[in-house]
Amino acid sequence: MPGKRMYSKRVTVRDIANKLGLSHPTVSRALNDHPRISDETKKRVREMARKMNYRPNIMARGLCSQRTSLIGLVIRDIRSSFHAEIIAGVQDILDQHGYSIILCSSSLDTDHERKHLQIVVDKQVEGIIYAPVYGDQSNADLINSFHAEGIPIVLISFSKLKVKMPCIKVNNNMGGYLATRHLIDLGHQRICYVTYSIDEALHKEPGLDENADRFRGYQRAMEEAGLEKYISLVQENTFGKDRDVALRIKSHEINPTAAFIFSDEISVGVMKSASAHCIKIPRDLSIVGFDDLSYASMVYPSLTTIAQPKYEIGVYAAQRIIALIEGKEALEELVLEPELVIRHSTAPLKVR
Secondary structure, X not given: OOOOOOOOOOOOHHHHHHHHOOOHHHHHHHHOOOOOOOHHHHHHHHHHHHHOOXXXXXXXXXXXXXXXXXXXXXXXXXXXXXXXXXXXXHHHHHHHOOOEEEEEEOOOOHHHHXXXXXXXXXXXXXXEEEOOOOOOOOOHHHHXXXXXXXXXXXXXXXXXXXXXXXXXXXXXXXXXXXXXHHHHHOOOOOEEEEEOOHHHHHHOOOOOOHXXXXXXXXXXXXXXXOOHHHOOEEEOOOOOXXXXXXXXXXXXOOOOOEEEEOOHHHHHHHHHHHHHOOOOOOOOOEEEEEEOOHHHHXXXXXXXXXXXXXXXXXXXXXXXXXXXXXXXXXXXXXEEOOEEEOOOOOOOXXXX
């Protein structure tokens, strides 16, 4: 039929056996370097397999050996460069140990999260590395049921309510503190916290939500400096697309001279909004972001931010999952420390 693409049939062990006039089990053993198969037969089988472009069926091999060497990696949003660095860390360690990844993105949706968790288990993965959408009880029942079946699971980014498994995360509270302390040290007092959800920042449980933890770090620094009366929040819930957010920040009742912003993504949106409203950064408004994404140093002015050790999160998560698969104990929680990266979006307060 014109225009129809034809695909060649995948070569199997049985095809190689027929070509060489050998039995199917003999070819299988030869490919797996069985000691009872002669070196001459192994050589013949491998040469024929190479000529026929044979590729082993991982799933079929797993059924025989009870191993697939597959790890499920379920992350929150594959479009984020934040998760790209975590994936790189996971991949590098798993490559060293002969494991492959099945990657799924929940797209910040708990229903998608549940579906993809079930998919990776159906693919017979040996373990799961999982970044929850939320730290609440959503899908906790499913995770705990997999754990009860003996599937090793490691959480990344933050813990999850009613789920007791190893977790690799960053000290978001300290990150919020470092960001705010930096602004205070520059002489700023009227500092607001800009977030995608004021309600989550105020009411989510610490340790289970990044937003709540970062706000509490900001709050701690403000209270420590005796600036309780200036503690305030501004909401930007479009993740960088709110054209008037800078105007709302500057027109807030405390008249902020500086802002600690939940993420780099929102920070860049604030910078765009500031430019549109003739608000100069850092002259009129100093800002500190969070994450240290790849573009933080490329925008103008370059963004002062809190760097998360993203690659290291992936490395430690992969090491933990391998340890669990091998029957070793893994620490229940590992908290990595963030770092303040000072660039050009912050400056000393000019008293007018």
